[in-house]
Amino acid sequence: MRAMAFARTGGIEVLEPLDLPVPPIATDDVLIRVSACGLNHLDLWVRQGLPQSLRFPHVGGCEAVGRVADIGSGVHGLEIGQAVLVAPGQGCGRCAACARGDDPACREYIIPGEHAPGGFAEFTRAPARHVIPLSDAWSLDQWAATPLTxxxxxxxxxxxxxxxxxxxxxxxxxxxxxxxxxxxxxxxxxxxxxxxxxxxxxxxxxxxxxxxxxxxxxxxxxxxxxxxxxxxxxxxxxxxxxxxxxxxxxxxxxxxxxxxxxxxxxxxxxxxxxxxxxxxxxxxxxxAFMGRRGELLQVLKLLDRKLLRPVVDRTFPLAELARAQQYLESRQQLGKVVVVVE
Ligand SMILES: [Zn+2]
The missing domain is CATH 3.90.180.10 (Medium-chain alcohol dehydrogenases, catalytic domain)
Structure with a gap:
C-alpha cells in the first residue's frame, strides 16, 4: 500500500513515500481503507521525535476516516464499505481507569499515529471497539477534521x-x-x-x-x-x-x-x-489530555446533528503530506488541514 512514512525522526525531509505491506488484522480487528486524515501538531512532534521509541518506518496521522475494507472473524455490527472513523484515543477496555470511563488515564492508552501506525497510508487497522460508524451528515474529508480536535x-x-x-x-x-x-x-x-x-x-x-x-x-x-x-x-x-x-x-x-x-x-x-x-x-x-470515550461519542452526536461543524481550510493529496505539514507549521491555516488519501 502507498504510505507517507519516516524511517528516522527529524525535519520535514524525513517524510518519504513508501510501499508498505497492508496491515494484517486479528480476529477482533477492522481493516480500513483510509479516505482522509486530519493533521495535528502532534504529527509534527512525533516526526521530530518524542521521548518514546517508535517502530520504523512510522506512519503518522491521528484522525483517520475511511471505509471498512475487511473485518476479523470475531467482529459483528460493521459492514464492508461502511464509513467509519478510528477513535483518536484507545484505552485497553479492561483496567480500572477504562472501567470508570476515564480511558485517557489507562496505562495502555494509545493514540493511533503516535503509538501505532496511523492514517497517512492507504490502509490502517484498528480494534473493532475503536471503529465508530459515521453518518453522511458530512463528507469524509470533513469528518477527518473532527475526532481528536x-x-x-x-x-x-x-x-x-x-x-x-x-x-x-x-x-x-x-x-x-x-x-x-x-x-x-x-x-x-x-x-x-x-x-x-x-x-x-x-x-x-x-x-x-x-x-x-x-x-x-x-x-x-x-x-x-x-x-x-x-x-x-x-x-x-x-x-x-x-x-x-x-x-x-x-x-x-x-x-x-x-x-x-x-x-x-x-x-x-x-x-x-x-x-x-x-x-x-x-x-x-x-x-487536559485528549478526552474520554463518552465525550467523543457525545461530540460526534453534536456534529451529526449539525450543531457543530467541521472547519476544513485546505486539503492536500497524501503524496504532498510534507507540504501539508509545512503549511500547518506556518500557522496560516483557517481551521484544519486534511490529507486526502483516495
Ligand atoms: Zn485501560
Missing part, C-alpha cells in the same frame, strides 16, 4: 472548564483546530466567547463560528480588551494551547475563581506562575 476541545470546555450558560470564555488562537472547535462548543453551551487571531481572515472565520469578541493580537492586547469588555472582572474560563507567548496575559484575564485549561504549548512549554496572584484570586490551572 473536537474531542479535546469538548473535554476542555465542559469537563475541565465546567462551562455554564452566561460564562465569559476566552479561546486562544480561534482559527486553530482546537480553537475553531472550542469557539463553537462554548457558544453552544451559552457562553459569551472572546477569541484571539492574528489576521483579518482568521478574524472573519472566528466570527462565522460564533465568537462575540474577536481580538487581532497584531493590533490589540487581548488582556486589555477582555478587562475592558468585562468591566474589569475578567473571564470565567480560558481555553489555551499556545503556551509561553500568551501565558502571562491569559492568567491576567481570569476572573476570581476562573479556570485556565491547557492542552498544548505550541510556542514553548516553560512558564512562570506568581503564587500570590494564584491563591488570592483562587484561580485553577488545569491540564
Amino acid at each position: 473536537f474531542l479535546t476541545a469538548f473535554s476542555m470546555v465542559h469537563r475541565h472548564g465546567r462551562v455554564a450558560p452566561g460564562d465569559d470564555v476566552l479561546v486562544q488562537a480561534g482559527a486553530s483546530g482546537v480553537g475553531s472547535a472550542a469557539i463553537q462548543i462554548a457558544k453552544l453551551a451559552g457562553a459569551r466567547v472572546f477569541t484571539t487571531v492574528s489576521t483579518d481572515l482568521k478574524a472573519r472565520l472566528a466570527r462565522e463560528l460564533g465568537a462575540d469578541v474577536v481580538v487581532n493580537s497584531q493590533h490589540e492586547n487581548f488582556a486589555e480588551v477582555v478587562k475592558d469588555q468585562t468591566q474589569g472582572r475578567g473571564v470565567d474560563l480560558v481555553i489555551e494551547h499556545v503556551g509561553q507567548a500568551v501565558w502571562k496575559d491569559s492568567l491576567k484575564c481570569l476572573a476570581h475563581g476562573g479556570r485556565l485549561v491547557t492542552c498544548g504549548a505550541t510556542t514553548g512549554p516553560q512558564v512562570a506562575l506568581d503564587l500570590r496572584f494564584f491563591f488570592i484570586r483562587e484561580i485553577e490551572v488545569i491540564g
Whole structure:
C-alpha cells in the first residue's frame, strides 16, 4: 500500500513515500481503507521525535476516516464499505481507569499515529471497539477534521472548564483546530466567547463560528480588551494551547475563581506562575489530555446533528503530506488541514 512514512525522526525531509505491506488484522480487528486524515501538531512532534521509541518506518496521522475494507472473524455490527472513523484515543477496555470511563488515564492508552501506525497510508487497522460508524451528515474529508480536535476541545470546555450558560470564555488562537472547535462548543453551551487571531481572515472565520469578541493580537492586547469588555472582572474560563507567548496575559484575564485549561504549548512549554496572584484570586490551572470515550461519542452526536461543524481550510493529496505539514507549521491555516488519501 502507498504510505507517507519516516524511517528516522527529524525535519520535514524525513517524510518519504513508501510501499508498505497492508496491515494484517486479528480476529477482533477492522481493516480500513483510509479516505482522509486530519493533521495535528502532534504529527509534527512525533516526526521530530518524542521521548518514546517508535517502530520504523512510522506512519503518522491521528484522525483517520475511511471505509471498512475487511473485518476479523470475531467482529459483528460493521459492514464492508461502511464509513467509519478510528477513535483518536484507545484505552485497553479492561483496567480500572477504562472501567470508570476515564480511558485517557489507562496505562495502555494509545493514540493511533503516535503509538501505532496511523492514517497517512492507504490502509490502517484498528480494534473493532475503536471503529465508530459515521453518518453522511458530512463528507469524509470533513469528518477527518473532527475526532481528536473536537474531542479535546469538548473535554476542555465542559469537563475541565465546567462551562455554564452566561460564562465569559476566552479561546486562544480561534482559527486553530482546537480553537475553531472550542469557539463553537462554548457558544453552544451559552457562553459569551472572546477569541484571539492574528489576521483579518482568521478574524472573519472566528466570527462565522460564533465568537462575540474577536481580538487581532497584531493590533490589540487581548488582556486589555477582555478587562475592558468585562468591566474589569475578567473571564470565567480560558481555553489555551499556545503556551509561553500568551501565558502571562491569559492568567491576567481570569476572573476570581476562573479556570485556565491547557492542552498544548505550541510556542514553548516553560512558564512562570506568581503564587500570590494564584491563591488570592483562587484561580485553577488545569491540564487536559485528549478526552474520554463518552465525550467523543457525545461530540460526534453534536456534529451529526449539525450543531457543530467541521472547519476544513485546505486539503492536500497524501503524496504532498510534507507540504501539508509545512503549511500547518506556518500557522496560516483557517481551521484544519486534511490529507486526502483516495
Ligand atoms: Zn485501560
